[in-house]
Amino acid sequence: MASTALTAPARSDWFREKILLGMDLRTYLRSLATPLNALAAVLIGLGFTVLVYRFAAGLASATNLSQAQPWGLWIGFDMMSGIVLAAGGFTLGSAVHLFGMHEYHPIVRPAILTAFLGYVLAVVGLMADLGKPWNFFNMMLTPGSTSALFEVACCVLMYTTVLLLEFLVPVFEWLGWRKVHARLEQAMLALTVLSVVFSTMHQSALGSLFLIAPAKLHPLWYSPYIFIFFFISAICAGISMVIVEGSLTHRIFQHRITGAHADMNKLQLGLGKAGAIVLFAYFFLKLQGVAEGEHWDLLLTGWGAWFLLETVGFVLVPSLLYGYGARYKRVKFVRAGAVLTVIGIVLNRLNVSVIAYNWDKPTHYVPSWMEVSVSIGLVTLGVVAFRWIANRMPIMSEDPNFAGSEF
Numbered sequence: 001m002a003s004t005a006l007t008a009p010a011r012s013d014w015f016r017e018k019i020l021l022g023m024d025l026r027t028y029l030r031s032l033a034t035p036l037n038a039l040a041a042v043l044i045g046l047g048f049t050v051l052v053y054r055f056a057a058g059l060a061s062a063t064n065l066s067q068a069q070p071w072g073l074w075i076g077f078d079m080m081s082g083i084v085l086a087a088g089g090f091t092l093g094s095a096v097h098l099f100g101m102h103e104y105h106p107i108v109r110p111a112i113l114t115a116f117l118g119y120v121l122a123v124v125g126l127m128a129d130l131g132k133p134w135n136f137f138n139m140m141l142t143p144g145s146t147s148a149l150f151e152v153a154c155c156v157l158m159y160t161t162v163l164l165l166e167f168l169v170p171v172f173e174w175l176g177w178r179k180v181h182a183r184l185e186q187a188m189l190a191l192t193v194l195s196v197v198f199s200t201m202h203q204s205a206l207g208s209l210f211l212i213a214p215a216k217l218h219p220l221w222y223s224p225y226i227f228i229f230f231f232i233s234a235i236c237a238g239i240s241m242v243i244v245e246g247s248l249t250h251r252i253f254q255h256r257i258t259g260a261h262a263d264m265n266k267l268q269l270g271l272g273k274a275g276a277i278v279l280f281a282y283f284f285l286k287l288q289g290v291a292e293g294e295h296w297d298l299l300l301t302g303w304g305a306w307f308l309l310e311t312v313g314f315v316l317v318p319s320l321l322y323g324y325g326a327r328y329k330r331v332k333f334v335r336a337g338a339v340l341t342v343i344g345i346v347l348n349r350l351n352v353s354v355i356a357y358n359w360d361k362p363t364h365y366v367p368s369w370m371e372v373s374v375s376i377g378l379v380t381l382g383v384v385a386f387r388w389i390a391n392r393m394p395i396m397s398e399d400p401n402f403a404g405s406e407f
Contacts, residue, residue, distance in 0.1 A: 018174065018392060040380050047377015050370045051128055059131055062370045069358055069365040071129075076354040077375050078125025080206060081346045082118050083156070084230075084237045088245070089115025089163060090192075090199040091238030097192040103270070106262035107246050109170055109395045114245055116163040117385055119156065121378045128374060148208040155202035162195045173399040174392065181402065203234040210352060218356035220298055220307040223289035226352075232282045237345040239275045240318075243268050243338035249396065252387075256396040265331045272326040272334035279319030279341065286311050303359065310351060314344020 020028040054062035065072050088111040095101045096108050127133040136153075144150045165184065172181035207230030214222050223229065250257075250264045290296060298304050318337035325333030354365065389395060394402075 021391065040384050043373075043380040044377050044384070047374045047380070050373050050377075054128060054370070054374070059129075062368065064365060064368045064371070066365075068361060068363075071353050071357065072365055073354070073367040073371045073375055074125045074129040076350045076352075077346070078378060079122050079129070080349040080353055082122035082125065083206070084203070084234050084345055084349060085241050085342065086115040086118030086122070087199065087203065087234040087238030088242040089166075089238075090159075090195040091235055092242055093166070093192050094196050097189055098196070104267060106397065107242060107264075107267060109398075110245060110249050110390070111242050112163065112166050113170075113386060113389060113395055114241070116160070116167045117382045119160045119163060121382050123156070123160065125375070125378060148205045148211070151205040152202050152209070155198045155205065159195060159198035159202065162191050162198065166191055166195070170394045170398070173394045173402045176401075178402075199234070200231065204228065204231040206230050207352075213357070216358055217352065218303055218359040219293055219295050220290065220303060221352050221356045223293065225285070225289065229282070229285060229289070232278065232285060233345055233348060236275065236278050236282055236315075236341055239271050239278065240338040240341035240345070243271050243275070243335060244342055247335055247338075249390065253390050253396045256390060268331050268334050268338075269326050269329060272322045272331075272337065275334070275337065275341065276319050276322035276326060279315055279322060279337075283311065283315045283319060286315065303356070306351070306355075310344060310347050314340050314347060318344065 016022060016024065023031065050062060059065055063072060063074075092104060092108050092111045096104050127136070130136065139150060139153050140157075143154070166188070169181065169184050169188070172178075172184065204227040207227035210217050210222065210226055211224065246264055246268065250262075290299070299308060318340040321333045321337030321340070325331060325335075325337065358365075
């Protein structure tokens with residue numbers, strides 16, 4: 001009896017400190033009653049309700065997809081954009097763990113968490129888009145070794161597993177599980193190598209999906225090297241998303257940072273140098289695609305204006321902002337370049353998979369309000385999940401009791 005009496009309060013204290021942030025249950029629930037939380041609950045609830053309706057009534061009842069336009073918002077935004085914006089995990093992880101750029105160590109954990117949540121929600125969006133998602137595992141049982149889609153599915157599954165293992169390091173610190181934490185730390189270098197391998201394969205394979213559709217994708221966006229475009233743009237997105245995310249989280253979760261604060265401006269200026277170089281390369285690769293296809297005349301059409309808006313406005317301009325900001329130590333220019341790049345990469349994925357796909361058909365796809373609500377609900381769920389985890393676990397900085405960790 002004495003033992004039970006001693007154990008129960010300990011568990012209660014753990015729940016109160018680790019889950020309720022030190023508050024009692026009633027105070028904690030009252031703290032959730034804010035306008036932003038209410039808005040988030042409405043958006044997530046609406047998206048979840050539509051998802052239930054979609055699975056109950058079928059794709060045709062909830063979407064504007066058709067045989068002529070089988071890919072819509074859930075593929076173009078939730079899947080393709082979600083995955084490319086999550087590329088900061090392997091980009092920053094490889095920079096720190098493989099190339100020894102340890103000065104960026106303080107922003108690795110938020111990047112890993114963002115990548116993990118991004119991939120999980122992208123998979124949810126993909127499941128909603130599949131007619132019979134419960135048949136997904138048939139792809140693994142009867143693999144098509146020459147299929148780019150199989151490569152994407154296999155690598156996304158593997159990489160999400162790697163991200164889960166990397167994310168478990170701060171989880172084990174939060175739980176105080178030293179032994180399993182130490183074992184996972186020893187495997188971190190191998191996990192980083194796997195993350196680079198799987199990311200390189202599936203980011204480029206996503207572009208390879210369009211190699212079989214040269215007659216469906218507008219010539220300005222189609223190129224036999226589109227898989228290289230996808231991979232290079234994923235690195236641009238990864239660097240830029242880390243800057244955008246770091247600017248927001250370092251300010252919002254400043255109270256969660258223990259020990260010496262990282263010089264975020266210095267880190268972002270360093271990332272800006274890399275961003276300028278990669279974006280310049282991506283810009284000239286896009287021009288090379290136009291030159292190789294001899295499509296210069298198409299630039300004078302309406303589609304050409306749309307292509308130039310994407311290529312000049314959201315690739316060349318942010319690369320110049322990155323270069324100027326890094327050269328003259330103006331971090332605001334670097335942050336502006338990062339925001340433009342993130343918008344531009346999302347626009348590129350939507351152009352390739354939705355807007356410029358079947359561009360010459362008489363009717364064009366417009367997403368239904370239910371598709372939009374699911375996408376907004378998933379994004380909101382990602383933000384809420386990040387905030388919940390970052391407020392409790394050692395994401396913004398490592399647990400002082402585990403000081404010396406490489407992750």
